[in-house]
Amino acid sequence: MQLHVANHPLIDHKMTLLRDERTPSPVFRELVAELVNLLTYEATRGLHVEDVQLRTPVSEMTGTRVREPLPLAVPIIRAGLGMLDGFLKLMPNCEVGFVGIRRNEETLQPETYAKRLPDNLAHRQCFVLDPMLATGGSLAATVQFLKDAGASEITAICLVAAPEGVELMQREFPEDDVHVLVAALDERLNDDGYIVPGLGDAGDRLYGVAV
Ligand SMILES: O=P(O)(O)OC[C@H]1O[C@H](OP(=O)(O)OP(=O)(O)O)[C@H](O)[C@@H]1O
Ligand SMILES: O=c1cc[nH]c(=O)[nH]1
Numbered sequence: 001m002q003l004h005v006a007n008h009p010l011i012d013h014k015m016t017l018l019r020d021e022r023t024p025s026p027v028f029r030e031l032v033a034e035l036v037n038l039l040t041y042e043a044t045r046g047l048h049v050e051d052v053q054l055r056t057p058v059s060e061m062t063g064t065r066v067r068e069p070l071p072l073a074v075p076i077i078r079a080g081l082g083m084l085d086g087f088l089k090l091m092p093n094c095e096v097g098f099v100g101i102r103r104n105e106e107t108l109q110p111e112t113y114a115k116r117l118p119d120n121l122a123h124r125q126c127f128v129l130d131p132m133l134a135t136g137g138s139l140a141a142t143v144q145f146l147k148d149a150g151a152s153e154i155t156a157i158c159l160v161a162a163p164e165g166v167e168l169m170q171r172e173f174p175e176d177d178v179h180v181l182v183a184a185l186d187e188r189l190n191d192d193g194y195i196v197p198g199l200g201d202a203g204d205r206l207y208g209v210a211v
């Protein structure tokens, strides 16, 4: 697994607003969308493209377009859904697969309650969306589902990561075919498995505490 930390002043500025406990849900959602726009630009540098012939008002030229099959976006429900619109704004023709995972609050183990993915992901670039990489269990389970379906180029876009989660991903996926792009790499996990300083429970801050 290859880790990329965005390290950009605009992203850092928006992350500061996002982390603030006084930021209300509507603003939080808007900031997430803006951050995902910026991160998607960076995460899609390696998109597969093909040549296409066109004519400008001045001359013939060879341009490029994103090659088919188009990439698959995979938000991890719930909190990852908050990143989907921002991603699709830049990649409007992507198909979307869904994985629903909830962390067990006592064991911190991921529990999968929904999975709707194409059967065959060979030769398909996949972009996993989840704001939080804490212990890494939820992301590792999702990446494994994609690999089981044949995916070999997987990029996760996250907002905040803990070193513990990064280490788990590196242990589980030692090859270079998995990339994780994060807006911020934080200090550690606390005893409850929350990222410190983090931003709290991303799902609750996006959608409230309903289960
Ligand atoms: O790295 P991990 O230790 O697995 O934790 C990260 C997971 O925790 C959060 O989801 P949560 O379980 O709170 O579900 P929710 O999105 O429905 O709130 C977050 O969105 C990740 O999916
Ligand atoms: O800090 C954390 C850890 C896991 N899930 C969250 O939403 N926040």
Ligand SMILES: [Mg+2]
Residues within 6 Å of the ligand: 079, 201, 202, 203, 204
């Ligand atoms: Mg949650």
